[in-house]
Amino acid sequence: MSNSFAEQLANAKLKPSKNKTKDFSDPKLAGFITKDQISAYQKTALEANMEEWQMLLANETFPTTYVPITYSDAKCFIKIFEKYFQKLHEQQLFEQIRDRRDTWLNDNEDEKQWYEQLKERLQKTMDQAFPNNNNGFFAKTSSRSAKDACIFRKDFLDIYKNELTKFSDPSQENSRIIALLNAAFLSLRVTCAADILSMFVISER
Incomplete structure (x- = not known):
């Protein structure tokens, strides 16, 4: 099997763009004219939150539980991302x-205390809701997921190569694309609260 695509993926060097990439799933923060328009948008945005529709799909999707994230927690996530990763x-x-993800906790005692408290809260909920889970979890906030964090796993390339071996002709472009997507999905699977927080603090989303 040729690993040329995997090697190219590992060695890819992207040029910084002068134009900021627009993520159209971002919340809209400007361009409103009236208070009614703001109110209507906020109502629509809230209706898209997972807790508003998840129960409708409860029989078709993963068993789900919720952990409240406070306004203070949200501010900490933003502060840490901007301080260490932006x-x-x-x-x-x-x-x-990847390297900074493993060391930022050592820089500030208050941030570390917040992290440990939130990790304990998350882990307690996971253990109580799914005491016998051996298959891992998928974690997201109400309206966003840390999909971009998968590429920062140090074993991402190994996961991709393993997925590629499942195809009879791994040299085909479709095989490589499907293997890459499968690797991304598998890399979003977490096993503990520390995995979740690690993804959330480094994600641009």
């Missing part, structure tokens, strides 16, 4: 993001 993302320094 510039690295802007410069596309992916290896440094």
Whole structure:
């Protein structure tokens, strides 16, 4: 089997763009004219939150439980991302993001205390709701998921290569694309609260 595509993926160097990439799933924060327009948008945005529709699909999707994230928690996530990871993302320094993910907790005692308290709260909920789970979890916030965090797993390339071996002709472009997507999905699977927080603090989403 040729690993050329995997090697290219590992060695890819992207040029920083002068134009900021627009994520059209971002919340709209400007361009409103009246208070009624703001109110209507906020109502529509809230209706898209997972807790508003998940029960309608309860029999067709994963068993689900919720953990409240406070306004203070949200501010901490934003503060940590901006402080430790935002510039690295802007410069596309992916290896440094991986390394910083493992060390940022050592820089500030207050941030570490917040992290440990939230991790304990998350883990307690996971253990109580799914005491015999051996298959892992998928974690997201109400309206967003940390889908971009999968590429920062240090074993991402190994997962991709393993998925590629499942195809009779791994050299085909479709095989490589499907293997890449499957690797991304598998890389979003977490096993503990620490995995969840690790994804959330480094994600641009």
